[in-house]
Structure formats: structure tokens, C-alpha cells
Amino acid sequence: MNKTEIAAVLTEIGTLLELKGENPFKIRAYQAGARVVESLGEDELTQRIEAGTLEEVKGIGEALAQKITELHTTGRLEFFDKLAQSVPAGLIEILRIPGIGAKKARTLQEKLGIDTVAKLRAACAAGSVAALDGFGEKTQEKILEGIRNREAYDKRHLWLTAAEAAAPILAGLRKLPGVKQVESCGSLRRRMETVGDLDFLVAMTDPAPIVGWFVTQPAVKEITARGETKASVRLESGLQADLRLVPPEQFVFTLHHLTGSKDHNVQMRHRAQQRGLSMSEWGLVPAAGEGTAKEKAEHLGRKTDIRTEEQLFRKLGLAHIPPELREGLGEIEAAAEDALPPLVEEGDIRGVFHNHTTASDGHNTLEEMTAAAQALGLEYLGIADHSKSSVQARGLSEERLVAQIAEIGRLNATKKFKCHVFTGTECDILPDGKLDFDAGLLAQLDYTVVSVHSSFRQESAVMTKRIIRALEQPHVTMLGHLTGRLLLEREAYAVEVDKVIDAAIANGVVIELNANPSRLDLDWRHWRKAAEKGLLTSINPDAHGTDQLAYHKVGVGAARKGWLTKDHVLNTRPLAAMKKWLAARRG
DNA sequence: GCCGTTTTCGGCCCGACTGTTTTCAGTCG
Numbered sequence: 001m002n003k004t005e006i007a008a009v010l011t012e013i014g015t016l017l018e019l020k021g022e023n024p025f026k027i028r029a030y031q032a033g034a035r036v037v038e039s040l041g042e043d044e045l046t047q048r049i050e051a052g053t054l055e056e057v058k059g060i061g062e063a064l065a066q067k068i069t070e071l072h073t074t075g076r077l078e079f080f081d082k083l084a085q086s087v088p089a090g091l092i093e094i095l096r097i098p099g100i101g102a103k104k105a106r107t108l109q110e111k112l113g114i115d116t117v118a119k120l121r122a123a124c125a126a127g128s129v130a131a132l133d134g135f136g137e138k139t140q141e142k143i144l145e146g147i148r149n150r151e152a153y154d155k156r157h158l159w160l161t162a163a164e165a166a167a168p169i170l171a172g173l174r175k176l177p178g179v180k181q182v183e184s185c186g187s188l189r190r191r192m193e194t195v196g197d198l199d200f201l202v203a204m205t206d207p208a209p210i211v212g213w214f215v216t217q218p219a220v221k222e223i224t225a226r227g228e229t230k231a232s233v234r235l236e237s238g239l240q241a242d243l244r245l246v247p248p249e250q251f252v253f254t255l256h257h258l259t260g261s262k263d264h265n266v267q268m269r270h271r272a273q274q275r276g277l278s279m280s281e282w283g284l285v286p287a288a289g290e291g292t293a294k295e296k297a298e299h300l301g302r303k304t305d306i307r308t309e310e311q312l313f314r315k316l317g318l319a320h321i322p323p324e325l326r327e328g329l330g331e332i333e334a335a336a337e338d339a340l341p342p343l344v345e346e347g348d349i350r351g352v353f354h355n356h357t358t359a360s361d362g363h364n365t366l367e368e369m370t371a372a373a374q375a376l377g378l379e380y381l382g383i384a385d386h387s388k389s390s391v392q393a394r395g396l397s398e399e400r401l402v403a404q405i406a407e408i409g410r411l412n413a414t415k416k417f418k419c420h421v422f423t424g425t426e427c428d429i430l431p432d433g434k435l436d437f438d439a440g441l442l443a444q445l446d447y448t449v450v451s452v453h454s455s456f457r458q459e460s461a462v463m464t465k466r467i468i469r470a471l472e473q474p475h476v477t478m479l480g481h482l483t484g485r486l487l488l489e490r491e492a493y494a495v496e497v498d499k500v501i502d503a504a505i506a507n508g509v510v511i512e513l514n515a516n517p518s519r520l521d522l523d524w525r526h527w528r529k530a531a532e533k534g535l536l537t538s539i540n541p542d543a544h545g546t547d548q549l550a551y552h553k554v555g556v557g558a559a560r561k562g563w564l565t566k567d568h569v570l571n572t573r574p575l576a577a578m579k580k581w582l583a584a585r586r587g
Numbered sequence: 588g589c590c591g592t593t594t595t596c597g598g599c600c601c602g603a604c605t606g607t608t609t610t611c612a613g614t615c616g
Contacts, residue, residue, distance in 0.1 A: 026589090029588035060589085061588060061589050064589085098615090099615095103613060138606060139605090232604090257616095282601095
């Protein structure tokens with residue numbers, strides 16, 4: 001089993017234990033274990049299992065190490081099989097209905113024999129759920145509503161979709177009287193590739209009008225909770241949006257808390273404890289003494305001199321950790337040693353490669369794309385239309401590509417645009433690893449992106465060999481969307497990413513960070529290690545229209561999550577340096 | 588089940604909101 005599959009089993013064990021009413025801390029240990037396994041490299045996991053050093057990893061003890069090893073080597077786990085048999089499969093689905101936790105799910109099963117969503121719906125319709133102790137009419141109605149909406153509500157949303165939904169709400173909140181500070185938190189602020197819900201935090205003096213404004217926004221479909229300092233709504237798109245209101249002196253603590261991630265927060269609280277402090281959304285207060293964290297924070301509130309996250313981190317002896325890095329993957333250790341990298345920024349991007357025009361499946365002409373790139377302040381634009389085998393995308397024949405090279409040459413010569421256009425292609429990697437164009441033609445281009453667009457279902461070893469073979473061909477500049485995933489739509493194809501990374505480094509090939517919001521491929525989780533090994537990336541919008549050229553900004557978010565600096569990103573180089581680099585690469 | 592510069596046992600975050608209660612349990616984040 002690979003690490004993703006193992007992590008899924010550990011997570012499911014956690015869920016099953018929850019349904020059995022097990023010790024909550026044991027459940028948390030399995031969930032934490034799953035996250036730790038997911039964060040390890042595939043190679044590292046294998047090596048540790050072989051060397052028996054799995055227990056050295058924080059969060060994995062004797063029991064988890066044994067179970068992970070069994071899963072990795074045999075692909076099965078007796079403990080899990082027995083556990084799964086003892087819990088009806090339908091209960092897990094019932095647990096996903098909002099308002100139903102482990103306790104309620106168990107009650108439903110024990111008292112009414114409910115172990116599927118269908119039975120639950122029938123019981124609600126018959127009114128027998130409302131008659132249970134601890135349940136009532138409203139709960140029953142909420143469950144029915146939850147069953148009706150679960151598809152839309154379960155869904156996560158692309159980062160850009162969430163960002164676009166959040167923008168008008170943020171802007172509106174900022175304009176309200178009495179509002180001092182506003183920020184969106186959670187995975188949106190951490191720039192995760194997908195977002196489950198929106199979290200808005202407001203520093204203010206009078207909550208009532210703000211809550212009133214929030215729940216009456218045009219995009220609001222349903223109000224799910226409305227209190228003094230909190231409100232939750234469901235937007236038309238299915239996105240949930242939460243609002244939190246705090247006094248100004250508490251803002252920074254709640255901002256950090258709601259930004260997360262959970263793992264990061266756990267580690268931060270631990271660090272605070274080591275310093276005799278207690279950290280929470282309420283404040284950073286002495287751990288000793290009577291009273292809750294909230295009471296102490298309220299008592300100290302006006303006296304605290306911490307107003308920014310920089311100050312909050314400094315109080316714990318840490319350099320400022322950008323939100324993108326707060327995943328509990330070593331950022332606190334690095335911040336303690338002042339070893340956090342200076343992350344690449346949107347403004348560092350000087351030009352973009354891998355863009356399409358109407359010559360293949362783009363929506364805008366060469367000139368329109370160039371004008372749009374210039375309007376974005378970019379110094380250069382790389383065209384990379386599809387090659388002949390991508391028939392569905394009107395891939396260019398050799399003749400049409402030669403004609404396009406000439407056309408781009410003429411456009412550059414007119415000096416009509418300050419933005420320079422580089423000639424290129426997105427050349428198909430054929431199923432056997434050969435390229436769709438021969439080396440003679442590729443040599444005439446400024447650069448070549450090679451990508452897989454067919455035979456997605458090849459075995460992992462075959463796919464890996466196929467891609468590596470392509471990287472070894474002359475005149476290959478970059479590898480496009482390494483795994484071919486489409487977020488929330490299509491899984492990555494089976495491929496050994498680490499081996500492809502090593503081959504790219506060996507052949508001096510760049511691996512793109514495809515910045516299309518549905519791709520963000522190669523995934524940010526790989527970049528830190530890959531960059532340390534010497535891999536270079538290019539943040540490519542893969543724009544199929546002028547409106548998509550700015551996708552590189554989304555890609556910068558993913559690059560930042562991957563700990564990348566300006567030096568790791570090829571297209572932060574100015575035009576002259578870029579020309580020189582490409583010329584040297586062509587040899 | 589994990590962890591330890593309070594180290595092998597006893598913690599492990601905790602408060603808001605809801606719906607059900609009649610003082611609180613369950614869920615959620």
C-alpha cells in the first residue's frame with residue numbers, strides 16, 4: 001500500500017472508533033497518525049519501515065508503527081478488517097450529515113436499528129427520530145434537510161472559486177461602521193488548493209449590525225446559526241461561510257487560531273506551554289493560576305502589547321510564519337532557527353510560459369494574448385500550443401508550427417508590444433515516451449513543454465518510464481502538469497513522482513507548477529524536497545484565454561506553500577536573463 | 588494511542604451555538 005492508502009485506512013479507523021464510543025484521544029491519535037503518514041515522502045516511508053525507524057516520527061508510536069508496517073508490506077490489516085466488520089458501513093455515511101456526530105449516530109442505531117441513510121430518511125419521515133431522547137422536531141427536520149443537501153454541502157471548492165466568493169463579502173465588511181479589521185482565515189488564507197468553507201473574522205465594537213448585514217447578503221441561501229459573536233450561512237454555491245466577531249485586542253489571536261492549520265496550532269500551543277504560556281484564540285496568557293484562558297485573556301486583554309502576528313510569533317521566539325506555511329510540516333522548527341525561506345511573491349513573476357492561442361484550443365489570438373500579458377505588466381509571454389497528436393485540441397502540425405514560429409517572429413519584429421513573445425510548443429508525450437515532434441523541429445523553438453495527454457491508465461511503472469524517456473530527449477525545457485490531476489474531478493494518473501523529479505534534475509529539465517486552479521500540478525507537497533534537491537520550476541498559467549493569464553498568481557500561492565523562493569522559479573528572471581538561459585539550454 | 592527539560596502515568600484545547608433540556612449534552616470548529 002502507498003502512503004495515501006495507508007493514511008486513508010488510519011483515518012477510517014479513527015472514524016470507526018468514534019462510532020464505537022472509544023476514547024477521544026485514541027481517535028485523535030489515529031487521525032494525527034494519518035496526517036503524519038501523508039506528510040512523509042513515499043521513499044522516506046519505505047526506508048523507515050525497512051530500517052524500523054518509523055517510531056522516531058513524532059505522532060507515531062509503537063502501535064501505529066506496527067499497523068502502518070503491516071499495511072505497507074501486506075496491504076491489509078487484521079485489526080482494521082475486524083473493526084470494519086463490527087460497524088455497519090452506512091453509519092459512516094450517516095456521520096457525515098451535519099448535526100449528527102458519533103453519539104447521535106450510535107443512538108440511532110441502538111434505539112431504531114438505523115444503519116443506512118435510507119433507513120434514517122424513512123425514520124425521520126415517520127417521525128420516530130423526533131421521539132427519541134435527546135432528539136426533537138428540529139433535529140429531525142435538520143437531518144432531513146442535511147440528507148437532501150449532502151451532495152452540495154460535502155463538496156470542497158477550488159481555491160479560486162472560494163476566493164472569488166469571499167472577495168465581495170470581505171469588501172462589504174470592511175465598509176461597515178465600527179469595523180476595525182477584517183480578514184478571511186482558514187484554508188483560504190493558507191492557500192490550500194481546495195477550500196471547504198469560508199471563515200471571516202472581524203474586529204469591531206458593536207456586533208449586532210455586522211451580523212445583520214452578513215446574514216442578509218444576496219449570495220446567502222440559508223442561515224444555519226446566528227448568535228451574538230458568531231454566525232454561519234450557506235451560500236447559493238453550497239459553500240458555508242462563518243463569521244466571527246471579536247474585540248480589537250483579541251483579533252490577532254483569533255486570526256492565528258482560525259487560520260490554522262490544526263496541526264500548526266497544536267504545535268504552537270505546545271511551544272507556548274514549554275514557555276509557561278497558554279495559547280488560544282483568546283490570547284497568550286500565563287499557563288499557571290486560576291481561571292480559564294478566556295478569563296485570563298479578558299483580564300490581561302487591554303494590557304497585551306501583541307497586535308500583529310509578527311509580534312505573536314516573536315513572543316514565542318519565532319520568526320513570522322507566512323499563512324501558507326502553517327501546515328505543521330516543520331515551519332515552527334525552521335522559524336525557531338530563523339531559517340524560513342523568503343517566499344516567492346506575485347510581483348516576482350516577470351513572464352509566463354505555457355499558454356495557448358486560437359491556433360490550438362485557446363480562445364484568443366496571439367496578438368490578444370500578447371496585449372493581455374503586457375497589460376498584466378509581464379515582460380514576456382511563452383506560447384505553447386498543442387502538438388499534432390492532441391487532435392481534440394486542434395494540435396498543430398509541423399507545418400502550422402513552423403508558420404506560427406514565423407508569425408511570432410514578425411510580431412516581435414514590429415515592436416508593437418513591449419512584451420516579448422517566446423516560441424514554444426506543448427508537445428505530447430506519446431504512450432511509449434517518444435515525442436510528437438522530432439528534435440529538428442524542437443530545436444527551432446525557444447522552448448518546449450512536454451505533457452501527457454493520452455493513455456492515462458497506464459501502469460505506474462510504465463507511465464514513469466514513459467515520462468522519464470521524454471525528459472531525456474534533446475530540446476525539452478519543461479515537463480507540463482506532471483500528474484494530470486483535475487482537482488475535485490479527476491485523480492492523478494499513477495506515476496512515481498520522486499523518480500520523475502530525479503530524472504528532471506539529472507536532465508536539467510524544469511517541472512512546471514501548472515497554475516490552472518483545477519490543476520496546481522505538481523502539488524505543493526512535493527516542492528520543498530524537490531527544490532532542495534535542485535529542481536527548478538516555472539509557474540505556468542496554462543492559459544486558454546486572456547482572462548486566464550493571471551492564473552500565475554494562484555500558482556504563486558501554491559509555490560509559497562511549497563516553500564519556494566524566487567530563485568527556485570525560472571520565470572522570475574527578467575527578459576534578458578531569460579533569453580540567455582533559454583539560449584544556453586538550447587546549446 | 589502518543590508523549591515527556593514537570594519523562595512511564597496522566598494529560599491530551601475549549602468555547603459558542605443549538606436544541607433539548609430544566610441545567611446540559613452534542614456538535615462543531
